[in-house]
Amino acid sequence: MKIDIGAAGLRHDPEEGYVGNVRFRVEGHPQEYEITLFSKKGKEWEYGLHFAAESGSEERIDEVEAFLEEDDVAFDALIQAALDAENKG
Structure with a gap:
């Protein structure tokens, strides 16, 4: 599966940790995705995956999630991409 990374951002709060967002496209998928990244210390990351703009096929998003896992x-x-966006800011 080929991904094309678009816009990204990351903010860091000393108490809350890191929260980032990255928009990306997957080759052959009509909708753009967005992943929200969470990390207390910037080492181990949790995430939430969703469609960036409009809803799409649940099968497709499950496919992308399995790929990322x-x-x-x-x-x-x-x-x-999120870390690079923080460093540019």
Whole structure:
């Protein structure tokens, strides 16, 4: 599965930790996705995956979620996009 990363952002609060958002497209999928990333210390990340604009197929989003669970390189690329956005800000 090929992903194309778009807009990204990250904020850090000393008490709450890190919260980031990354928009991305998946080759062959009509809708854009957005992942919200959460980490207390910036080491272990949790996430929520949703459609960025309009709803789409539940099968497709489940497919993307399974891909991100299995492909550490793709998941790490999304985290890095958020971290890079924080460093540019």
